[in-house]
Amino acid sequence: MSLQSVDPRTGTPFGDVIPETTSDELDQIATAASAAAGAWSLTTGAKRATALRAVADRLDARSGELVEIADRETGLGSMRLAGEVGRSTFQLRMFADLVESGGHLGVTIDHAVPGAPPTGHPDLRRMNVALGPVAVFAASNFPFAFGVPGGDAASALAAGCPVVVKAHPSHPRTSIVAGEVFGDALSAAGAPVGTFAVVHGMEAGRELVLTPAIRAAAFTGSGAGGRALFDLASNRPVPIPFYGELGSVNPVVVTPEGAPDGSLFASAYVDSLTMGTGQFCTNPGLLLVPSGSGLTERITVEASRREPGVLLNAGIVGHLHDEVARLAALPGVRTLLAAPGPTTGGYRAGPVILATDGTAAMAQPELLRTECFGPAAVIVEYASEEELLAVLGLLDGCLVATVHGDEVEPLSATLISTLSGIAGRVLWNDWPTGVAVTAGQHHGGPFPATTNSLHTSVGTAAVLRFLRPVAFQSVPGALLPTALQD
Amino acid sequence: MSLQSVDPRTGTPFGDVIPETTSDELDQIATAASAAAGAWSLTTGAKRATALRAVADRLDARSGELVEIADRETGLGSMRLAGEVGRSTFQLRMFADLVESGGHLGVTIDHAVPGAPPTGHPDLRRMNVALGPVAVFAASNFPFAFGVPGGDAASALAAGCPVVVKAHPSHPRTSIVAGEVFGDALSAAGAPVGTFAVVHGMEAGRELVLTPAIRAAAFTGSGAGGRALFDLASNRPVPIPFYGELGSVNPVVVTPEGAPDGSLFASAYVDSLTMGTGQFCTNPGLLLVPSGSGLTERITVEASRREPGVLLNAGIVGHLHDEVARLAALPGVRTLLAAPGPTTGGYRAGPVILATDGTAAMAQPELLRTECFGPAAVIVEYASEEELLAVLGLLDGCLVATVHGDEVEPLSATLISTLSGIAGRVLWNDWPTGVAVTAGQHHGGPFPATTNSLHTSVGTAAVLRFLRPVAFQSVPGALLPTALQD
Numbered sequence A, B: 001m002s003l004q005s006v007d008p009r010t011g012t013p014f015g016d017v018i019p020e021t022t023s024d025e026l027d028q029i030a031t032a033a034s035a036a037a038g039a040w041s042l043t044t045g046a047k048r049a050t051a052l053r054a055v056a057d058r059l060d061a062r063s064g065e066l067v068e069i070a071d072r073e074t075g076l077g078s079m080r081l082a083g084e085v086g087r088s089t090f091q092l093r094m095f096a097d098l099v100e101s102g103g104h105l106g107v108t109i110d111h112a113v114p115g116a117p118p119t120g121h122p123d124l125r126r127m128n129v130a131l132g133p134v135a136v137f138a139a140s141n142f143p144f145a146f147g148v149p150g151g152d153a154a155s156a157l158a159a160g161c162p163v164v165v166k167a168h169p170s171h172p173r174t175s176i177v178a179g180e181v182f183g184d185a186l187s188a189a190g191a192p193v194g195t196f197a198v199v200h201g202m203e204a205g206r207e208l209v210l211t212p213a214i215r216a217a218a219f220t221g222s223g224a225g226g227r228a229l230f231d232l233a234s235n236r237p238v239p240i241p242f243y244g245e246l247g248s249v250n251p252v253v254v255t256p257e258g259a260p261d262g263s264l265f266a267s268a269y270v271d272s273l274t275m276g277t278g279q280f281c282t283n284p285g286l287l288l289v290p291s292g293s294g295l296t297e298r299i300t301v302e303a304s305r306r307e308p309g310v311l312l313n314a315g316i317v318g319h320l321h322d323e324v325a326r327l328a329a330l331p332g333v334r335t336l337l338a339a340p341g342p343t344t345g346g347y348r349a350g351p352v353i354l355a356t357d358g359t360a361a362m363a364q365p366e367l368l369r370t371e372c373f374g375p376a377a378v379i380v381e382y383a384s385e386e387e388l389l390a391v392l393g394l395l396d397g398c399l400v401a402t403v404h405g406d407e408v409e410p411l412s413a414t415l416i417s418t419l420s421g422i423a424g425r426v427l428w429n430d431w432p433t434g435v436a437v438t439a440g441q442h443h444g445g446p447f448p449a450t451t452n453s454l455h456t457s458v459g460t461a462a463v464l465r466f467l468r469p470v471a472f473q474s475v476p477g478a479l480l481p482t483a484l485q486d
Helices: A023-042 A045-061 A063-074 A078-101 A151-159 A172-188 A202-210 A223-234 A262-278 A295-304 A314-328 A358-363 A385-392 A410-420 A460-466 B023-042 B045-061 B063-074 B078-101 B151-159 B172-188 B202-210 B223-234 B262-278 B295-304 B314-328 B358-363 B385-392 B410-420 B460-466
Strands: A002-007 A012-019 A108-110 A124-130 A134-137 A163-166 A196-199 A216-220 A242-245 A251-254 A286-290 A334-337 A352-357 A376-382 A398-404 A423-428 A467-473 B002-007 B012-019 B108-110 B124-130 B134-137 B163-166 B196-199 B216-220 B242-245 B251-254 B286-290 B334-337 B352-357 B376-382 B398-404 B423-428 B467-473
Touching: A002 A063, A002 A172, A012 A172, A023 A124, A023 A163, A023 A196, A023 A202, A045 A063, A045 A078, A045 A151, A045 A172, A063 A078, A063 A172, A078 A151, A078 A460, A134 A151, A134 A202, A151 A163, A151 A216, A151 A460, A163 A202, A172 A196, A196 A202, A202 A223, A216 A223, A216 A460, A223 A242, A223 B223, A251 A385, A251 A410, A262 A295, A262 A376, A286 A295, A286 A385, A295 A334, A295 A352, A295 A376, A314 A352, A314 A376, A352 A358, A358 A376, A358 A385, A376 A385, A385 A410, A398 A410, A410 A423, A410 B467, A460 A467, A467 B410, B002 B063, B002 B172, B012 B172, B023 B124, B023 B163, B023 B196, B023 B202, B045 B063, B045 B078, B045 B151, B045 B172, B063 B078, B063 B172, B078 B151, B078 B460, B134 B151, B134 B202, B151 B163, B151 B216, B151 B460, B163 B202, B172 B196, B196 B202, B202 B223, B216 B223, B216 B460, B223 B242, B251 B385, B251 B410, B262 B295, B262 B376, B286 B295, B286 B385, B295 B334, B295 B352, B295 B376, B314 B352, B314 B376, B352 B358, B358 B376, B358 B385, B376 B385, B385 B410, B398 B410, B410 B423, B460 B467
Parallel strands: A134 A163, A134 A216, A163 A196, A216 A242, A251 A286, A251 A398, A286 A376, A352 A376, A398 A423, A423 B467, A467 B423, B134 B163, B134 B216, B163 B196, B216 B242, B251 B286, B251 B398, B286 B376, B352 B376, B398 B423
Antiparallel strands: A002 A012, A108 A124, A124 A467, A334 A352, B002 B012, B108 B124, B124 B467, B334 B352
């Protein structure tokens, strides 16, 4: 089996054929990662920080070249892609700062307390240690920030874990070049051989998650693909944590007072819906508005003015078409802006607007639970607050949920509380696309948004996915890890 | 199906038959837990703390009665059992202090930073919220501390989660009475109906972990049972986290200088091995000593002086017998103190000592990986440091690993580092039985010791198993949860 780059603007393959990673090659990579694990986990925070910063510097220096390759493979545009390289290097430097400070170690020291238990206890000191080699499954839609040099790889390396990235087939060439830049910089900074590798091919990905040397996996992608890999990870003889970010409908609720300027709201909503041709895991694909507000009509007018955008690959085009067609055919659903027809000469889609009411949505909850990955919106017009809350009760877990409201409406507090019960992030009068990289971020959420709602794939806390605590009891100072010494 | 109390000192059933929980009853319990989840999670930390302390007070007040029932069902002795009630109430009060302080919320506040991303970002504030109803599978060997009123129930309730405990069939009566005391105290303190329940029966346990309303499960018990339930939890349509503590061989390594007083060491080792008739998940079942040290002989003499102790049930007797017989039959294994024969008139076992050398252990790694639950030791006599390290390389993940050494030996540092790679807790010149309840504790470890090495079932951090983060973006102060307000 082999892969090839395709220009999504034309649908034309280009460049050399790229072979998939064979089982033998994967074995060698896993063996090398396993051999590197001890040394990499024991490097000091300062040295790991230096290595991560070296990677960031090298990626920044090669940004122009990387963006050019990625733009040809993804059609995402050079401005967006340059921003993504910047986001990736920002993340690498953020994790460098974190490990340099030792903040990822979660050091807790309990000095001995004399006396009988439970009050009395021996000296106990706890810190986090690396899990071992990590498999990272790169996303299609962010070739850098959630790709080979993205947050999963950066956080796992920061934790002290070697990383094997399974590249996404939508941008194999970008993945190869980014992987070379990344790996070369790590090597030059003294990381052990085997600390970083990139593999290609779906079967290699399946084998990777089953490889005994792999101790955890992180994934960003589709619900079906993520669930299949989660099942493999969970059913191994030695199960491993699988941190899958599987996507979400990301509901946006507009209260009766929530869009005082309907035109402005419609324009901003369509901006968020069509950003990156809707290929964001935080895309606001489900909108709940008061019936009779006129927002549906304004949004349709606004969306009808937008040009089609480029989609990443034929699979996304087909999936979007199929899911939109399935929902559009349901009773009570109006197609206000048509589903894209078959595209020729490239992968493109314009905005799609479906509308329905609360009754139809409650009778057919797939309208509330289906992610149409791309620039497609389902607008539910609710007749009353009671109906709105009943509709929200049918939602699945999601990455992010948004309220557009007025602070003084009693409904607003109810919505913030209700949505925090199903989402990993709750927004107020803002847009979900764009996920800030900070300590306070949480990019996660209940299943099916992710396979592990306790963890985030964005922000400094992402490093915690790859660390486990160890307590040291009555161990003398000279034998303790440095971080635990008095 | 029904259950009955059995006096393990005589093997005689006593008391009324206890019916297993039916599917209909389980449905009602799950529905009530689900209905309670919102209100319980939104109670203030102060109110939850008051409720947890009320439970502790009520358990302390009824300690005499509880100990009497438990002693008859478990044969663990009233002193040990009274200590266990004290440990349980200590834990409840510790978690009360934690939630009162808000420490479990993990509040992180990032004020807005103006400018373009990635440096600029909106106001983001993160806190932990409760997962929802939790299933707790109580252990056989600690009817209180890991039973109905144990750390799993206490930490889940502290997190704001309703709890359904599946009682262990070794002490159904104890579980019923402890559950009544627990539930009544919670109700009197104002907890919603449905916040706490106890169910009985293996099939009820299987159904419980598959119940959609259940959002996480905690388990302490056997490897086979825990793995089976982990598989059910992971393969649900909506998978849930399953925190299983499955047991461990808990290796103890003696360095060449590690036991300057061999008799003292032997006596202390046998004390730890036979504590609670060896029915501790932290029991030191694998001992590695320098060959020719004489420690094997001293331990055998010491162990031969100990009286048999009471085991909890017929299953543990049979399993211990079978596992010891299997290991004893392996080539190169010497039985120095015999396996217990068939017991009559009760469930009892005296210490068992098997010995082998490094060569045989490496050829048959089951000698290093089989937990013989009870007072049974496998002693591996190693010929050299190299052989010792090679043997340690074959160990599975474990809860706790211990070094008895001299601080100035270079081997000591190597061992502390090596063992921290496979264990959740590393001890120095101490004994693993007895797990202190502190903030710095970690009672966990890599599979097969647990199904999730990132978490602990003992200590304040146990509460984190039942919480997930939510980030609030640009939410005005009046609409934020109190803990996130400026």
